[in-house]
Amino acid sequence: MRMTVADVMTSKVVFVTAATSFKDIAEALITGGVSAVPVLDDDDHVIGMVSEADLLRKEEFREEFYCEGYRPPLRARLRHPKGRRKAEGDTAAELMTRRAIxxxxxxxxxxxARLMDAHDVKRLAVVDYxxxxxxxxxxCDLVKLFVRGDEVIAAEIRDDILDRALGFPNTPAGPEA
Incomplete structure (x- = not known):
């Protein structure tokens, strides 16, 4: 059976707005039990994503702004060239990854799964047209597909074959002619 994003996505989403402060973003991540939140505009359009990694850049580069002569490790500068800009950010608009996938x-x-792999992201914002x-x-939502019970998988196959492929509705009494 073809499982869709709607079948596995989380519909109750913790989100922030562009003006949300650093501290309030951190609080949203912690209380929501999530590692990233979408940033929405006034019409609920996704304009970016803020993750724990984006917030941690502030701490990673903190000493650069407070200690004379401090330079972050070379690997941090090479991996995150925009890290300094994000480290200086105080709001979601300044901290977010601007192009949410x-x-x-x-x-x-x-x-x-393919889109996540292609863009090296851990989550996707699900949007309407x-x-x-x-x-x-x-x-994690996608991995849950691997732990469904045999009965659930068998029912999905029956539904798929009988209803979609043959055009018969699958009822408890069996297909009706």
């Missing part, structure tokens, strides 16, 4: 709810779960937030799909 998005996907539509009717896309396949396989497409979501107007770009408004509908949910989040994470790698």
């Amino acid at each position: 998005t996907i539509f709810p009717d896309a396949s779960a396989v497409s979501a 107007n770009g408004r937030l509908q949910g989040i799909v994470s790698r």
Whole structure:
């Protein structure tokens, strides 16, 4: 059966706005039990994503601003050339990754996994065709597909074959002619 993003996504999403402060973003991540939040504009369009890594850059580069002569490790400068800009940020608009990778709810779960891999991200904002937030799909959401019970998988196969391929509705009494 073709599992869609809508089948596995989280619909109740913790989010912030562009003006949300650093401290309030950290609080949202902690209380929401998530590692990133989408940043929304006034019309619920996704304009970016702020992750724990974005917040940690502030701490990583903190000494650079307070200690004379401090330079972050070379690997940090090479891996995160925008780190200094983000480290100076105080709001979601200044801290966020500006181009959030998005996907539509009717896309396949396989497409979501491929998109995450192609962009090296851990989550995708799920948006409707107007770009408004509908949910989040994470790698964990996709991994859950592997632990479904045999009965669930068998029912999905029956539904897929009988209903979609043959055009028969699958009812508890069996297909009706």
